[in-house]
Amino acid sequence: MNWDVLVHLAGWFSNPRKPLMTLIRRVLRGTRRSVSRPEREPIEDVRGPVAENSPRPQTRLSVPNRAALAEEYAKGVPVDELVRRFGVHRTTVHRLAAQAGVAVRRRGLDERGRREAARLYEKGMTLEEVAAKLGVGDETVRSAVVTSGGTIRQRGRRPSL
Known part of the structure; x- marks a missing residue:
């Protein structure tokens, strides 16, 4: 029996998939040693470490803007207006006001x-x-x-x- 003909026929009727062919090429080519990247030092500024890869866009207020927000809040400016003006979430307004020592206003009824x-x-x-x-x-x-x-x-x- 002629084995060359059988091997040729098997190759003719087979349909190797692309991932398999990629794997075979990589094995035949040899593995490359991956170069590990050096660890980056965490980025920091005057406010502390900066968050990386945040899932949501965040507005970082500068120290003067934080003071201005707390001052406006203390004067009684509505939270919705501060949210719009400074581009932060309403809970951020309350948190920054509390951090600045301003009494947090609660909406509601007396x-x-x-x-x-x-x-x-x-x-x-x-x-x-x-x-x-x-x-x-x-x-x-x-x-x-x-x-x-x-x-x-x-x-x-x-x-x-």
């Missing part, structure tokens, strides 16, 4: 506002309607109603007034 929210809700307004009237979030109204001893109605059609 005792009188909580009683008013509970009264309006008990009269038949929805949480969203009370929230819009008082200029707060519906979760703030829900909390005020529960704190005042009220119960939250089930969702759905309101009873006619």
